[in-house]
Amino acid sequence: MKIKNICCIGAGYVGGPTMAVIAQKCPDIKVTVVDINADRIAAWNDEDISKLPVYEPGLDEVVAEARGRNLFFSTDVDKAIDESQMIFMSVNTPTKTYGKGKGMAADLKFIELCARQIAKVAKDDKIVVEKSTLPVRTASAIKNILDNTGNGNGIKFQILSNPEFLAEGTAIPDLMNPDRVLIGGDTTPEGQEAIQALVDVYANWVPKEQILTTNIWSSELSKLTANAFLAQRVSSINAMSELCEKTGADVNEVAKAIGMDSRIGPKFLKASVGFGGSCFQKDILNLVYIAKTYGLNEVADYWEQVIIMNDHQKKRFADNIVSTLYNTVSGKKIAFLGWAFKKDTNDTRESAAIYVADDLLNEQARVSVYDPKVVAERMYANLDYLNTRTAEENREGLEVCKDPYQACEGSHAIAVLTEWDEFKTYDWQNIYDKMQKPAFVFDGRGILDKQQLKDIGFVYYKIGEDN
Ligand code: NAD
Ligand code: UDX
Numbered sequence: 439m440k441i442k443n444i445c446c447i448g449a450g451y452v453g454g455p456t457m458a459v460i461a462q463k464c465p466d467i468k469v470t471v472v473d474i475n476a477d478r479i480a481a482w483n484d485e486d487i488s489k490l491p492v493y494e495p496g497l498d499e500v501v502a503e504a505r506g507r508n509l510f511f512s513t514d515v516d517k518a519i520d521e522s523q524m525i526f527m528s529v530n531t532p533t534k535t536y537g538k539g540k541g542m543a544a545d546l547k548f549i550e551l552c553a554r555q556i557a558k559v560a561k562d563d564k565i566v567v568e569k570s571t572l573p574v575r576t577a578s579a580i581k582n583i584l585d586n587t588g589n590g591n592g593i594k595f596q597i598l599s600n601p602e603f604l605a606e607g608t609a610i611p612d613l614m615n616p617d618r619v620l621i622g623g624d625t626t627p628e629g630q631e632a633i634q635a636l637v638d639v640y641a642n643w644v645p646k647e648q649i650l651t652t653n654i655w656s657s658e659l660s661k662l663t664a665n666a667f668l669a670q671r672v673s674s675i676n677a678m679s680e681l682c683e684k685t686g687a688d689v690n691e692v693a694k695a696i697g698m699d700s701r702i703g704p705k706f707l708k709a710s711v712g713f714g715g716s717c718f719q720k721d722i723l724n725l726v727y728i729a730k731t732y733g734l735n736e737v738a739d740y741w742e743q744v745i746i747m748n749d750h751q752k753k754r755f756a757d758n759i760v761s762t763l764y765n766t767v768s769g770k771k772i773a774f775l776g777w778a779f780k781k782d783t784n785d786t787r788e789s790a791a792i793y794v795a796d797d798l799l800n801e802q803a804r805v806s807v808y809d810p811k812v813v814a815e816r817m818y819a820n821l822d823y824l825n826t827r828t829a830e831e832n833r834e835g836l837e838v839c840k841d842p843y844q845a846c847e848g849s850h851a852i853a854v855l856t857e858w859d860e861f862k863t864y865d866w867q868n869i870y871d872k873m874q875k876p877a878f879v880f881d882g883r884g885i886l887d888k889q890q891l892k893d894i895g896f897v898y899y900k901i902g903e904d905n
Contacts (some may be wrong), residue, residue, distance in 0.1 A: 439635045441467055441565075445522035447552050449473035449482055449511060451609070451716070451785060452569060452602050453528035454492050458500045459613040461509035463643040470510045470518040482511035493784040493811050496610035519559040524635065526600075527552045528569040533720050542727035544573055544720070553580045557588035560595075565632045568599045571721055573728055574659040596632035598623045599654050601661035606715065607782030619649045622657020629654075662725045666741055669718040671706040673747040679709035679902030680754065689902025690884065709902040711794065711855060711882030712752040714779030716787035719745060752790045755853075755901070756797035759880055762899065763850060767803035771874075773849040775842060776856025776883075777809040777817055784811040790882070791855035792820045799835045800826065806837040808845035810858055814838035843869060851878035857885050870894045 446457045449471045461469040473479050481491040483505075487498045501509070512518060519525060529548040534540050549570060556566060566584065568577060577597045584595040599622035604612040619640045623633040633651050640649050652660070679689040689709040697704030713719075722741055729738035760767050779789035786792065795805050799821075807817060821832040839845035842861075846852055846869045854861060862885055870877050879891055881900045891898045899905045 439523070439631060441524050441635050441639055443467070443522040444469045444524050444526065444639075445518040446471045446526040446528050446569070447473075447515060447519075447555075448526075448528035448530070448548075448570070449475070449478050449491075450528065450530065451492050451606060452604070453526070454482060454490075455494055455497055455500075455604065455609040456528065456569065456602060456613060457526070458497065458504060458509060459610065460639065461504035461507075462500045464639060465504075465508055467639065468508050468510070468521075469504075470512055470522070472512050472515045472518045474513065474515065476513050479511050479513050493782075494607070494609045495782055500610060515555060516559045519556055519564075520561060522564070524565045524567060524639075525556055526567045526569045528602075531570045531572060531720075532716075533723055539727055542723045542730075544571075544724045544727075546572070546576065546579075549576065549580070550583060553583040554587055556595075557584045557586075560588060560593050561591075563594045563596075565596045565598060565635060567636065568597065568658070569602055571601060571661050571665075571717065572599075572658055573724055574655055574662065576658060577654045594628070596624065596628055597654065598632055598636055599657035600636060601657060603661075603664065606785050607780055614643070616644060616648065619644050620652065620657050620660055621649065622652045622654040625653060662721050662728075665717055665721040666725055666744065668706055669713055669722055669748070670741075670744045672708075672710065672713045672718075673744045673751075675707045675709050676712065676751045676901075677747055679751075682902045683904055686904045688904075709884060710751075710790070710857075711755045711901065712748045712790040714787070714789040714791075716785065719748070719788050749793075752793045753797065755790070755880070755882055756794045758899065759794075759798065759851060759853060759878075760801055762878060762880075762897075767798060767801045767850070769802060769804065770851070771804045771806060771849040772798055773846040773852045774805060774807040775809075775845070775852060775854045775861050776858055777807050777812045777820075778856050778858075781856055781858045784813075784816075786812055786816050786820055789820070789855070792824070794853065794855060794882075795836060796821065796824055796826055799832070803835075804837070805835060806839055806845045806849065808839045808842040809856065810860060843872070847872045848874065850874045851880060853880045854883050854885065857883040861885060862887070866891060866896075867894050870896060 444467055446453045453471055457469050457471045478491050481489055487502050529552055531544045534543045534545040581597050621633050621636050623629040637649050682689040693707040696702050697707050722744055726738045726742050777791045778786055798805055818832055822829050876897050878897045884900050888898055
């Protein structure tokens, strides 16, 4: 079957960039991205291309090329479902905040709503693709809903799992040159035909040997496994960073030494203030929950340690600031450089900065933040969500600056929370001159030039070094 019409439900960090690249690479396929969030759709349609709701280097060019040609953004979900042969579900699957599995399991209500809507609207056979990250065996629930809640006119649905491996900040290169594309489906002839239809879409730009097809459960579980392994590497090097600080070893030297072992490899060994982002914590908690529901307690405990280590890393960074500043930060100004969970994104979900700020505000510090891409409302929303104090108190305690020098002026300490490249090129002498003395820098990303800062007069603390 040749696909001519694709619809994607969910115009977020995954749905938007993924579909933009499919549209750019497959000009013969009409791609419509739909969302119930009208503001988001309006932003995707904004004539001013700098106003796209997702910031990703290179995304604006891809959207500019395909939008209006064969890429469309709309709130008319039913129409797009009706017109499409293939429907991607790319809605959010956050950690549940209520009921059974609260704080652990993935909340599948948005996925279920999508499936019900597809079943209700469909008038002909459809291939439904799981693009969201889902617990293993979700496809059987989706199939049940699709087969049993529709209008019963014999429509056939094929379900595929096609998890997304892009990382934010590098979404466009990751989509253009993926390490692999994974497609899982039924082993029946109809299932294999559906798999082939999706393989043919990707084959427009991805070499065939990098398109991997599996059974549907392997595909679903591979996504959770990949994120668990990646996060585990970060927690492993972060665990070592604390030991380095006590022993005189340097975590960057250790990372280099072990990374040259080809069995270990050099990537994802950067010690940090802790991993953030919308995926790692959510997906590991989900994995832990799944393992527990099968009674696999040792498996659950093993993976939970990755989260425990990460929470510890964020906490000890904040604690170190307080203890270094003579055990009190009450009334002191602490400048944050960065709020995003990593560089080159405006996404702040689960960013370490939120938790470090929360701890420092508990200690009555005044926090002033500069981030090149994150807007103030997002920062306040992140803090308000924690419910630690009132919204008014958050706004009193945290100041958001449009200029990094203003954020640092008069501060007692600077904390680097995100590894934005521009931080390295600041006029650090100028910043030093306008700070309280002694002037402290806590480099949670290990990006600044230690010797340069020490020569200027800063007291410099770097994750993973004996300072
Ligand atoms: P997001 O919150 O940015 O976007 C999801 C969108 O879905 C929202 O705009 C929401 O309004 C929309 N939506 C929800 N229910 C809907 C419905 N019934 N009809 C229409 N629209 C609806 O989320 P995201 O970051 O794009 O993640 C989506 C999925 O992809 C998640 O399962 C996530 O785990 C997975 N994933 C995310 C990343 C990442 O880097 N963000 C990477 C790989 C996989
Ligand atoms: C991750 C996965 O990499 C991606 O494949 C998946 O599709 C979604 O989840 P993302 O969360 O966007 O992507 O970014 P990633 O680059 O993985 O970084 C996650 C967090 O780990 C960030 O806070 C980052 O700063 C941190 N990190 C990463 C480290 O602290 N050290 C490292 O060596 C790598």
